Amino acid sequence: MNDKGASELLVDGLDAAYGASQVLFGVKLEVERGETLALMGRNGAGKSTTFKAIAGLLPPRAGRVMVRGHDVAGQKPYRIARAGIAYVPEDRQVFPEHSVEENLEIAEREGVGGREWNRARAFEMFPMLQPLRGRMAGRLSGGEQQMLTIARSLMGNPAVLLLDEPSEGLAPLIVQQIGALIRRLRELGTTIILAEQNSRFCLAVATRVAVIDKGAVVWRGDVAQFRADPDVQARYLQV
Numbered sequence: 001m002n003d004k005g006a007s008e009l010l011v012d013g014l015d016a017a018y019g020a021s022q023v024l025f026g027v028k029l030e031v032e033r034g035e036t037l038a039l040m041g042r043n044g045a046g047k048s049t050t051f052k053a054i055a056g057l058l059p060p061r062a063g064r065v066m067v068r069g070h071d072v073a074g075q076k077p078y079r080i081a082r083a084g085i086a087y088v089p090e091d092r093q094v095f096p097e098h099s100v101e102e103n104l105e106i107a108e109r110e111g112v113g114g115r116e117w118n119r120a121r122a123f124e125m126f127p128m129l130q131p132l133r134g135r136m137a138g139r140l141s142g143g144e145q146q147m148l149t150i151a152r153s154l155m156g157n158p159a160v161l162l163l164d165e166p167s168e169g170l171a172p173l174i175v176q177q178i179g180a181l182i183r184r185l186r187e188l189g190t191t192i193i194l195a196e197q198n199s200r201f202c203l204a205v206a207t208r209v210a211v212i213d214k215g216a217v218v219w220r221g222d223v224a225q226f227r228a229d230p231d232v233q234a235r236y237l238q239v
């Protein structure tokens with residue numbers, strides 16, 4: 001609980017379905033300010049669907065999505081974004097025909113809430129983007145696009161950042177840089193949920209772990225507890 005008595009995000013009893021096929025069954029997650037929660041699970045376990053249901057892209061069939069104490073479940077994605085949820089999907093979302101600077105500027109204009117984040121601060125946080133500010137976003141490498149996507153999402157001054165597989169398909173050196181960035185964001189008090197299959201990456205940056213299997217959270221604890229429980233890994237994470 002934070003000072004105001006509400007978690008940054010509390011998800012409870014979340015059910016979601018694609019048509020007739022139910023995929024989430026009573027998902028429960030809670031994150032406090034400044035935590036980095038790793039949402040881990042096999043391929044198809046329901047990580048991305050959980051994020052889509054939280055962000056309103058797939059309206060949940062049941063359950064609560066409380067952002068700083070306010071239930072946003074079932075609202076339109078833009079309203080949920082305004083309430084403080086920034087969803088960074090697996091496929092990096094940049095405007096390819098706009099420069100890095102313009103991409104940040106657009107996000108800055110759309111941003112609401114506090115003015116904690118702005119372009120200048122983003123360039124400070126992501127120094128690798130600095131020399132690329134005039135380059136078309138579509139011409140960046142995958143790692144640079146991932147950085148830009150995260151930088152853009154921060155412009156909305158979110159309460160919680162949902163990062164879907166940020167290490168996916170990136171070279172080890174870039175994965176390390178993304179990891180360092182996530183840790184730094186945590187030090188600054190940013191609250192993050194990280195969906196990952198790459199457990200080494202996850203455990204290096206997260207503070208707590210929730211394991212999802214067949215659309216339900218089956219284990220939760222802190223990183224040390226997770227490491228000390230080889231059973232969990234064997235049961236839910238190995239193929």
Ligand SMILES: Nc1ncnc2c1ncn2[C@@H]1O[C@H](COP(=O)(O)OP(=O)(O)OP(=O)(O)O)[C@@H](O)[C@H]1O
Pocket residue numbers: 018021023041042043044045046047048049050197
């Ligand atoms: N658009 C869709 N229509 C129908 N079923 C879907 C759709 N997207 C995902 N699913 C199904 O929902 C289940 C959960 O998928 P989800 O993408 O949430 O898993 P995940 O844990 O994020 O795995 P991955 O890392 O592969 O994305 C899977 O059985 C998947 O086949």
